[in-house]
Amino acid sequence: MTTIAMRLCLVRHGETAWNAEQRMQGHKDLPLSPEGLEQAEQAGGLFVGLKAAALYSSDLQRAWQTAQPIAAALGLPITRLTALRERNYGRCEGMIRHEVAARYPDDATALRERTPDYVLPGGESLNQHRRRIEACINALAEKHAGETVVVVTHGGVLDLIYRRATDTPIEKPRDFPIPNTGICWLNIAGDDWQIEQWADTAHLGERGAIEVTANF
Template sequence: MEEVTRLIAVRHGETAWNVDTRIQGQLDIGLNDTGFWQARRVGQALAHEDVGAIYASDLSRAWQTAQEIARPHGLAVQPEPGLRERAFGHFEGMSFAEIESTLPEQARRWRERDPEFQPEGGESLLVFRERVTRIASKLAARHPGQLVALVAHGGVMDVLYRAATRQELQAPRTWQLGNAAINRMLWTPEGFSLVGWSDTAHLAADDDVLDETTT
């Protein structure tokens, strides 16, 4: 009988650019004060889970969040560049409003989730999905029967949710991708399945947790 790998997927805590609705992509933006608070809270929430390994995007906002999750377990976070956010190329550093006003046709294709649309210097959704599902499967396969934490970004969470629920890239998003929310999945060689999504009980003291999904 196959041993299932249990996965906890966590989006990084808040950054100043989340607040400004500015595209971070693969730019290395760290957490703001709220983000550090969220990271500590998610670390506390997971302190008594039997986490066997923690992998994180090597971008600061995810790495800083993962350190707080790792602290109670005495584990070293393992960097995984494959868990980075989607590369947005020349969109990076721009706000949503700036993209809409200066690049309306590209903004439309992005907004409509055109799977083949690739911002100049960036990744298409098709390429991004292949990267995320491949690396997440590779990491999960290393730890059959264990609980593994993956700390990454909103776009990565979106890809994992779609993989676990068998939804197409262009399906409208009806699920939350909040900062520092706890998301649970299972993995077998047949793929991902969903256990629970967007648990934010540990953030109840914060009424302003953003759900900025693309940065």
């Protein structure tokens, strides 16, 4: 039996103050910066006229603030899902790279080397986060087979989805972009995840080349 694909549009949230400072956010619930609010408005304009069945967002405010202009353009409510949250970085949240290295060297090594099963104290491992995200996307694909769905989420979530779609090992250093309000399109049918377009930032003009993240 042929599995009917869901067409999925993924949007990373707009910039926050901690993005600009390269601080690890995780589950910390920060709002968008003025720059991020402007990015969200610019992204929202892309969705005018798009026929989508549903709009989902992480329940953290930087994501659902980004989703608000998209909701206005689509004429849809925002369904917030805790499962779409960023990885929980536990005790490392709020820190920048050298602060983690100085205070928690084992955490810094695991983050830098992308150790799959290292559980950050108070947080999650990469594999725990991966399982959460893949279960969420698979559930949406089953619910919305044959439909177009928009999801607003986080950089770490997009990292894992890209790796799943391209069969890229979770330990491999990232060599693909995940800019704020980057637009990604995928087709998901069962175990087959195919990328149509990745990290489009044409709506941001020259600022589309800037990526602010706390990657190790």
